[in-house]
Amino acid sequence: MKSLSVDLETRSSVDIGQSGVYRYTEAEDFAILLFGYSVDGGAVQVIDLVRGERIPQEILDALADDSVIKWAFNANFERVCLSRYLSDLGMLHTTERAHFLSPRSWRCTMVWSAYMGLPLSLAVVARVLGLEEQKMTEGKALIRYFSTPPFHEPTGEKWELFKSYNRRDVEVEMAIQQRLFKYPVPQSVWEEYVLDQEINDRGICLDMPFVENAVKIDAHTKEKMTDRLKTLTGLENPNSVAQMKAWLKEQGVETESLDKKTVAALLTNVSALLKEVLELRQQLAKSSVKKYQAMQNTVCADNRARGMFQFYGANRTGRFSGRHIQLQNLPQNHLANLEYARSLVRQGNFAALELLYESVSDVLSQLIRTAFIPKEGRKFIVADFSAIEARVLSWLAKERWRMDVFANDGDIYCATAGRMFHCNVVKHGENGHLRQKGKQAELACGYGGSVGALKAFGALESGMKEDELKPLVDAWRTANPNIVDFWWAVDRAAKDCIKERSITGTHGIKFIYQSGMMFIELPSGRRLAYVKPRIGENQFGGESITYMGLDLSKKWARIESYGPKLVENITQAISRDLLCYAMQTLRSMDIVAHVHDELIIECDERVSLSSACEQMARTPLWAEGLLLRADGFECQFYQKD
Structure with a gap:
């Protein structure tokens, strides 16, 4: 046996939508009702566990055997449910560090779909791919009937239909694998998935x-x-x-x-x-x-x-x-004495809170982060990348002056303002009032944003006048000519790739047309997928790039893009790859959470903050010349420094 495709139907009185699968499987009445599986792509079998049927021993052994690859759509659900099931059978010997089946031999068809730019829903993926096998529409009603309270007796036509539904889900998952086999997910991404599952399994402690x-x-x-x-x-x-x-x-x-x-x-x-x-x-x-x-x-x-x-x-x-x-x-925290406010809430001292603070609601909002704590005898190290997207964008575009700022540990907002207004800008010092304009321009203009983007980032609320916004955009673009050139080089390379159905490239980024897809290959080797790309016409009558994807309303639709927007995708994707590389570098420590470009590590009191930040800032071989920096702090409850 090399691979096993699995799908489960389960029941629990815990609402999985509200609580997630980990809490769902802790309910006393949790049970696996149906176990659908296929060995090495063979015919699908459905085991009716409620009616006394048993999962064959060789299949149970395979679930715990890391040499057999297990496949499922949203595999986290199957793996966690089967962990509880095997524990109840006495087949999973849990320790404090391993409550769950190892994710090393699990692969997720949903992740494969996402890697290909497809939706995260089994039914929608099957529809988009036009598979012969389609998910049964009766599924939701059957799940409500058998899997949520009040649980109904597993008998009659409905139960037989539920078994057919379980069988069909395995067939649809296997059909997706067959359709996507030409586009395998790189092994490096599966290794990142395993690390992600380990972090999800570990969890984070709540006070x-x-x-x-x-x-x-x-x-x-x-x-x-x-x-x-x-x-x-x-x-x-x-x-x-x-x-x-x-x-x-x-x-x-x-x-x-x-x-x-x-x-x-x-x-x-x-x-x-x-x-x-x-x-x-x-x-x-x-x-x-x-x-x-x-x-x-x-x-x-x-x-x-x-x-x-x-x-x-x-x-x-x-x-x-x-x-x-x-x-x-999570809301930020700006309270002067966070620990004291937190202690009042922990004591339930409403009278003191009302007396000392103007708004108790605001205090509670600012204290949300502090609910996350390390377990006893440990501490949190909270470390994050400094200006990661600005660094990546500068490196890609070879904007030398910006890289020099980072090399000298300078303030990019001050440096940008100085470049835009042709003067020296020092935070809280000489021309310090211009730093805010530099910051607004940095946040709004890096990916082609103009006046509308500045407004969206709060330029008017911060005191800027409407008539100074356009000159601000022009000044930023003049100060960053290589970044502006990079936008349009990417625009040309993507359009040529689609028109010629060929391979093009610029600035170390490859654009590959293959079987009705455009892939953008990043320096890490990972690819971004754009489904059914075409050249269309934008609102100004010029050429635009369009592709199929999930729009803002989560509908599968044609989406319009252009060079600066693709640069945003590329920059954010590389920033994500750098975070994953840092997580791999620090995997010997217990990472309990990550937020954007920040890691939360639960560790022994003796672990050095500086060494954790130093390891996080290591640059992978594929990012030669990129200057990274990580800063952090230690705490006994999560907070924003």
Whole structure:
């Protein structure tokens, strides 16, 4: 036996959508109902475990045998469920470091689909590829019927249909593998996947007494604020957007929206009553409690949250995306004494919080990060890359002056402002006020952004005038001629590749046309995939690059692109490869989480921060000349330095 394709139907009273598979399998009533499998691409067998059928011993042995490759679509689900099943059988001898089947011999068809620029849904992939085998549409209703409470008896036509559904899923997964076999995922990416699974299995520790009290305090705070709003407005439900808009209209204030930005603008010019009402509404709208509730939902019996990261979640670049608690979008913390505020919440001291802080909701929001803690006797090292995208972009475009700034540990925002305004700019010093303009331009203009991008990055809110935005863009582009040239060199290479159906290249990046696909080959050897590329016409009547992919509404549609946007994909993809390389370099340490370009390491108190940062900043052989830097700090709870 060389390979085993697997699909499971399971049941548990825990909601997997809210809690994830790790918590799902901890439920006492968790069970595998059906086990569908195929050995070496042969006929699919379905084992009805509920009705007393047994998985053959050779298959059970293969599940624990690292020499047999196991395939599944979203393989993390099958691997974690089977870990629980084999543990119950006494076949998986767990230790503190290994609760789960080793991911080394598991391969995920969903990751393969994502690598090819395809969706992360089995049904949609099958449809997009036009497979003969299509996922059965009855599946969702059958899962609701048999897999979620109240569990129904596994009998009759519905049960036989459920078994057919299980068989079909294995067939569809195998058909996807057969369709994609010409485009194998590189071994290096599978090694990254294994590391990702190890991090997901390890999980990150939560301070649950702190979390429980945060939820209680939030509920108490919201109740008080709602009562105050009812008193001020006379509204039955002041949380209702419609009721609040109608009340504001009666007070002479008409508004289309009550979103954060609109309310902030309204607050600048209203009466004291309206100011209090709008501020209370803003505080009520804070979603801090949702993060704490997500922690309650996902935490496992050992107080660790697992399954926080989706490998290849952003399939355009291969970057990770967040799941469940979503560490990628936690609020920042700016409280002067974080530890003291945290201790008050942990004690449940609502009176002190209300007395000492203007907004308890804001305190809870700023403390979300601090719910993540190292286990007893250990510490966190939090380390991140300094200006990683700016460094990669400068290296790719050979923008020498920028590389010199990085070589001398300079401040890229000051250097950019100095170059744009032809003067010396020092942070908190000479012409220091120009640094913000340099920063805004850096963030907005690197990938072809213009006035709209500057506005999106908050240029007007930071005090810039509308009429200075276009000159700012022009000044940035004049200061960075090699980057501008790089955008259009990539644009030409991609268009030539599509038109000629050939291999083109520029700046160490290859563009390859193969069987109706365009691949962008990165210096690491990894490829970005663009499905069914064409040359189209943009809104200005010029040529544009189009390809099939998931649009902003998550629909499979034709997407338009051009040189600067492809440069963004390339730069972010290389930044992702550098993060994965750093994770491999540091894999002997316990990485418990990663957020954008930052690693959170749970380690022994004796581990040196400087050596961890030094290892993280190592440059791979394929990135010769790229200057990396990692900075970090140590802490006893997660925070933003």
